[in-house]
Amino acid sequence: MSLSFDSARLPNPDLTEEHHAWRDQLRRFIDREIMPNVDEWDEQGFLPDELWGKAAEFGLLGVGYPEQYGGTEVGIDLHHVNIVSEEISRTSLGGLPSTLLSHGIGLPPVLAFGSEELKSELVPPILAGEKRISLAITEPSGGSDVANMQTTAVRDGDHYIVNGSKTFISGGMGADWATTGVRTGGKGGAGISVLVIPMDLEGVSRTPLDKKQGWWCSDTATLYFDNVRVPVGNLLAEEGHGFLVIANNFNNERLAMSVMMEANARVCLEDAVNWARDRKTFGKRLADHQVIRHKIVEMKQRITTCQTYIQYCTRQMAAGTAEFGDIAMLKIQCSQTVEFCAREAMQILGGIGYMRGNRVERIYREVRVNAIGGGSEEIMRDLASRAFGL
Amino acid sequence: MKVLVTVKRVVDYNVKVRAKADGSDVDLNNVKMAINPFCEIAVEEAVRLKEAGTATEVVVVSVGAKQCQEQIRTALALGADRGIHVETEGAVEPLVVAKLLKGVVEKEEPRLVILGKQSIDGDNNQTGQMLGALTNMPQGTFASEVAIDGDKVNVTREVDAGMQTISLNLPAIVTSDLRLNEPRYASLPNIMKAKKKPLDVFSPADLGVEVTSHITQLSVAPPAERQAGIIVESVEQLVDKLKNEAKVIS
Ligand SMILES: Cc1cc2nc3c(=O)[nH]c(=O)nc-3n(C[C@H](O)[C@H](O)[C@H](O)COP(=O)(O)OP(=O)(O)OC[C@H]3O[C@@H](n4cnc5c(N)ncnc54)[C@H](O)[C@@H]3O)c2cc1C
Numbered sequence: 001m002s003l004s005f006d007s008a009r010l011p012n013p014d015l016t017e018e019h020h021a022w023r024d025q026l027r028r029f030i031d032r033e034i035m036p037n038v039d040e041w042d043e044q045g046f047l048p049d050e051l052w053g054k055a056a057e058f059g060l061l062g063v064g065y066p067e068q069y070g071g072t073e074v075g076i077d078l079h080h081v082n083i084v085s086e087e088i089s090r091t092s093l094g095g096l097p098s099t100l101l102s103h104g105i106g107l108p109p110v111l112a113f114g115s116e117e118l119k120s121e122l123v124p125p126i127l128a129g130e131k132r133i134s135l136a137i138t139e140p141s142g143g144s145d146v147a148n149m150q151t152t153a154v155r156d157g158d159h160y161i162v163n164g165s166k167t168f169i170s171g172g173m174g175a176d177w178a179t180t181g182v183r184t185g186g187k188g189g190a191g192i193s194v195l196v197i198p199m200d201l202e203g204v205s206r207t208p209l210d211k212k213q214g215w216w217c218s219d220t221a222t223l224y225f226d227n228v229r230v231p232v233g234n235l236l237a238e239e240g241h242g243f244l245v246i247a248n249n250f251n252n253e254r255l256a257m258s259v260m261m262e263a264n265a266r267v268c269l270e271d272a273v274n275w276a277r278d279r280k281t282f283g284k285r286l287a288d289h290q291v292i293r294h295k296i297v298e299m300k301q302r303i304t305t306c307q308t309y310i311q312y313c314t315r316q317m318a319a320g321t322a323e324f325g326d327i328a329m330l331k332i333q334c335s336q337t338v339e340f341c342a343r344e345a346m347q348i349l350g351g352i353g354y355m356r357g358n359r360v361e362r363i364y365r366e367v368r369v370n371a372i373g374g375g376s377e378e379i380m381r382d383l384a385s386r387a388f389g390l
Numbered sequence: 391m392k393v394l395v396t397v398k399r400v401v402d403y404n405v406k407v408r409a410k411a412d413g414s415d416v417d418l419n420n421v422k423m424a425i426n427p428f429c430e431i432a433v434e435e436a437v438r439l440k441e442a443g444t445a446t447e448v449v450v451v452s453v454g455a456k457q458c459q460e461q462i463r464t465a466l467a468l469g470a471d472r473g474i475h476v477e478t479e480g481a482v483e484p485l486v487v488a489k490l491l492k493g494v495v496e497k498e499e500p501r502l503v504i505l506g507k508q509s510i511d512g513d514n515n516q517t518g519q520m521l522g523a524l525t526n527m528p529q530g531t532f533a534s535e536v537a538i539d540g541d542k543v544n545v546t547r548e549v550d551a552g553m554q555t556i557s558l559n560l561p562a563i564v565t566s567d568l569r570l571n572e573p574r575y576a577s578l579p580n581i582m583k584a585k586k587k588p589l590d591v592f593s594p595a596d597l598g599v600e601v602t603s604h605i606t607q608l609s610v611a612p613p614a615e616r617q618a619g620i621i622v623e624s625v626e627q628l629v630d631k632l633k634n635e636a637k638v639i640s
Contacts (some may be wrong), residue, residue, distance in 0.1 A: 006422065015461050017463070018581065018582075020460070020465065021460070021463060021576075021584075022578065022581055024424065024464070025464075025467070025575045025576045025577075025578075025581060026575075028575040029575045032575070057577065058575065058577045058578070059577040059578025059579050059580075059581075060578070062578070062579075071578050072582055073576045074582065075582050076582070080578075195454050198638060220611070292614075297434065376613055
């Protein structure tokens with residue numbers, strides 16, 4: 001058995017011929033349109049606009065979305081989505097999914113809770129790659145404590161008047177809309193609602209957060225709302241149901257992040273193994289030193305654990321029986337694994353690994369955002385612990 | 391104009407193949423399979439002819455075991471209209487493939503047949519030529535450009551001396567070279583639609599062909615590992631080694 005990206009993937013009995021076909025074509029798309037540009041895009045700090053159109057035409061933006069809005073839903077399941085997460089992460093360009101696929105967190109709340117009018121307005125141009133949407137929950141005052149958000153929306157006739165700000169918003173600079181958590185009621189979770197705010201409204205401004213440890217190609221932003229008048233039709237679900245609207249997609253987001261982290265860990269394994277087979281020190285290959293062999297085995301062992309847990313959680317999600325706690329623990333499992341593998345792969349690569357322009361170096365820089373964003377490791381443990389009734 | 395295009399299931403070109411321990415064959419266990427790259431170019435050319443309005447229907451055919459229906463589905467996702475699977479037990483040699491394809495040609499009566507110039511597993515480079523001989527149709531091999539011109543097809547071929555353009559009467563056989571086109575990727579909606587396109591299965595007997603074998607594979611061995619080189623100390627030493635050890639100059 002070798003340890004390439006593909007051979008280090010456990011067989012998954014749930015995958016069909018169609019899933020394999022999707023992976024094959026997706027990989028071709030990625031190898032042609034993305035892979036050769038990874039370093040350039042990361043260094044330049046943004047993705048080219050043409051990428052959205054190409055991805056839309058290929059069907060990448062519409063995976064799992066209803067046909068009536070331009071997506072592909074019939075015959076599509078969670079495995080197709082996982083394959084997207086996995087293959088995209090093979091590039092190592094961590095900032096790409098959070099930008100090109102930012103609608104993956106911004107749009108599901110609209111589809112699940114928006115009015116028909118709102119959906120017809122937003123979804124087709126987004127899936128066509130002509131417009132973009134972000135999810136804006138985190139505030140300068142904090143992201144973990146979602147129930148305590150400060151941005152307010154006060155009803156005024158047919159509008160809400162929004163004041164406050166949101167930060168660390170992925171895709172925020174290029175977004176046409178932000179699915180935004182706001183406070184319409186009193187304190188705590190019950191006072192929260194979600195509004196879809198068009199970014200071209202008067203009173204919206206934004207500034208880039210472009211000096212980041214990783215995710216360089218992602219246009220992260222801080223958004224400011226100064227007496228922004230948002231039509232009431234842009235409310236998702238009912239007033240005060242915002243927490244539910246937000247939490248509804250948490251498991252999907254966390255599963256996707258977990259799959260991406262596992263794939264990133266596997267990239268580290270692949271690159272480290274190739275190097276260890278090639279590089280000679282003290283008269284033998286790195287792979288012939290026991291210390292290095294053990295590092296490789298430990299990487300593989302942890303990666304395999306992630307894969308089995310991903311398969312389990314995917315099955316639970318597909319069956320609608322997934323526990324928040326499981327997905328939370330999966331996310332921790334995967335962030336710790338990618339952290340470990342990035343570290344060990346970097347040790348195996350040595351000095352050359354520290355130079356920019358290789359996948360391990362980039363993944364190393366992107367460990368933390370995965371361990372913090374989408375629910376930090378600490379918050380994930382807290383969530384899981386609640387299910388145990390301790 | 392109906393175009394028949396052939397696809398073969400082979401080991402994906404990215405896979406480093408290994409010989410089986412007993413040296414009897416290449417180890418295909420758990421190996422990623424794909425459409426032979428030259429066949430994929432053939433499919434692309436056929437689909438482009440359809441998009442240009444020149445071809446009215448693109449039929450894709452594959453000969454092999456049940457699993458090669460996966461490659462037929464991929465070709466359908468790339469734009470072919472329907473598939474034909476000639477089911478055999480495992481791989482068959484070029485002459486048998488050509489005979490089976492002749493059976494399909496007689497059934498379908500295409501104006502143009504496009505094949506890959508060779509498949510990357512056996513590198514035989516025989517099937518297209520044999521099909522030409524068996525069907526008595528003119529052939530344009532190693533095509534780097536294909537242009538339909540009324541009841542003729544002009545094929546630009548890559549030959550040792552440069553480029554040669556020949557004109558064939560239709561119906562004709564064309565085999566694709568690497569530079570004929572750059573194949574597209576199939577979009578997700580097209581992958582899903584391909585599931586619903588018709589795929590007929592025939593046995594060799596249905597086509598009146600008996601599967602025989604004239605070739606026996608004796609052994610498969612990996613190429614010898616390259617020995618480490620040495621750095622020679624002087625030009626004299628180099629010349630000496632080339633003369634007396636490598637014996638490449640005298
Ligand atoms: C590059 C990037 C992109 C992002 N994209 C988005 C986006 O698109 N949309 C969006 O809404 N948000 C986004 N985020 C924000 C992200 O979700 C938050 O950073 C995350 O939820 C943590 O919030 P915080 O940074 O405010 O940390 P805080 O909530 O202030 O927490 C700080 C630290 O304390 C720990 N902590 C907090 N509470 C507890 C507790 N009760 N017990 C123990 N430890 C605790 C946390 O784990 C964390 O380590 C992004 C962040 C980054 C870095």
